Amino acid sequence: xxxxxxxxxxxxxxxxxxxxxxxxxxxxxxxxxxxxxxxxxxxxxxxxxxxxxxxxxxxxxxxxxxxxxxxxxxxxxxxxxxxxxxxxxxxxxxxxxxxxxxxxxxxxxxxxxxxxxxxxxxxxxxxxxxxxxxxxxxxxxxxxxxxxxxxxxxxxxxxxxxxxxxxxxxxxxxxxxxxxxxxxxxxxxxxxxxxxxxxxxxxxxxxxxxxxxxxxxxxxxxxxxxxxxxxxxxxxxxxxxxxxxxxxxxxxxxxxxxxxxxxxxxxxxxxxxxxxxxxxxxxxxxxxxxxxxxxxxxxxxxxxxxxxxxxxxxxxxxxxxxxxxxxxxxxxxxxxxxxx
Numbered sequence: 405x406x407x408x409x410x411x412x413x414x415x416x417x418x419x420x421x422x423x424x425x426x427x428x429x430x431x432x433x434x435x436x437x438x439x440x441x442x443x444x445x446x447x448x449x450x451x452x453x454x455x456x457x458x459x460x461x462x463x464x465x466x467x468x469x470x471x472x473x474x475x476x477x478x479x480x481x482x483x484x485x486x487x488x489x490x491x492x493x494x495x496x497x498x499x500x501x502x503x504x505x506x507x508x509x510x511x512x513x514x515x516x517x518x519x520x521x522x523x524x525x526x527x528x529x530x531x532x533x534x535x536x537x538x539x540x541x542x543x544x545x546x547x548x549x550x551x552x553x554x555x556x557x558x559x560x561x562x563x564x565x566x567x568x569x570x571x572x573x574x575x576x577x578x579x580x581x582x583x584x585x586x587x588x589x590x591x592x593x594x595x596x597x598x599x600x601x602x603x604x605x606x607x608x609x610x611x612x613x614x615x616x617x618x619x620x621x622x623x624x625x626x627x628x629x630x631x632x633x634x635x636x637x638x639x640x641x642x643x644x645x646x647x648x649x650x651x652x653x654x655x656x657x658x659x660x661x662x663x664x665x666x667x668x669x670x671x672x673x674x675x676x677x678x679x680x681x682x683x684x685x686x687x688x689x690x691x692x693x694x695x696x697x698x699x700x701x702x703x704x705x706x707x708x709x710x711x712x713x714x715x716x717x718x719x720x721x722x723x724x725x726x727x728x729x730x731x732x733x734x735x736x737x738x739x740x741x742x743x744x
Contacts, residue, residue, distance in 0.1 A: 437742060438481070442476075444479070445710040451479050454466075457517060460546060463486070465683060469694075477715065515543075518551070519549060519550065525559065535573070536669045536671065537673070541577060545684060550564070583622040587637075588619060593619065593643045594638070596693070599636055609711045610699070610712075611692050617643045617684075617728075623660060629666070635680070
């Protein structure tokens with residue numbers, strides 16, 4: 405008996421389903437995530453966010469920031485992670501592997517939140533090329549000491565103890581390298597204070613009540629070059645936003661925790677740079693900090709006229725940030741788990 409041919413609509417639907425399953429399988433195994441932008445002023449712009457620190461859960465903070473940028477503002481976001489190549493799992497202790505850095509070739513903005521990375525030359529070259537391109541850069545928290553490249557290697561100048569570039573990438577590009585904890589780590593949180601002279605800066609449009617449980621970092625004053633402090637860090641006597649400020653020298657003067665500057669490249673181009681030393685995954689629960697970071701992305705891209713103080717910076721999906729601590733990352737997580 406001759407069998408009836410399958411209806412064309414059924415076959416077409418089967419092909420579409422197979423294609424979707426194949427695409428989803430690829431997304432589930434690739435060691436980074438891409439979040440396509442919805443409608444918004446950022447449509448057509450690509451932001452690459454690079455995580456990789458052992459303590460402050462950048463692997464949780466940056467996917468959430470990416471979801472906000474893409475879901476509420478239209479930017480296409482690629483998030484990269486420190487990955488153990490033998491398991492495909494996120495492992496911030498793996499200091500020498502951040503796959504996907506070639507995404508920087510098409511990036512309009514790099515957002516970096518790494519700590520003491522020892523990346524091989526074939527990965528570091530993408531960061532070096534981007535840094536020398538004159539495109540904008542945003543550095544978060546431990547990015548002041550983003551790299552620990554060894555002396556004598558091709559990209560040794562990026563290391564935080566570099567002799568060639570005093571202070572390395574942190575000092576030369578972002579405005580400061582690692583100095584010390586200024587507040588007591590783990591017991592004194594940070595309240596953001598906007599100085600009078602900075603209140604009209606477009607990055608601060610609509611920004612209020614910045615708070616985070618992470619402590620204030622020490623910086624050398626004044627910050628180098630044309631750095632302009634936008635937010636000062638008031639050290640508070642506890643880990644609650646209701647705690648009073650610490651009395652004495654810790655708040656006199658207060659350390660800058662967010663500033664802008666420019667970075668002159670070897671080719672003579674000038675990049676816009678924004679740096680903040682607050683930004684752990686728990687800090688991102690602060691609406692004021694989320695708006696500061698979103699506004700900074702607009703400003704870095706030269707889109708400050710599109711900063712809307714009433715735009716949404718609401719958390720996207722479920723967000724339960726892990727407490728900051730060494731070895732406190734969620735074991736067994738793969739990048740695709742943070743895209744959902």
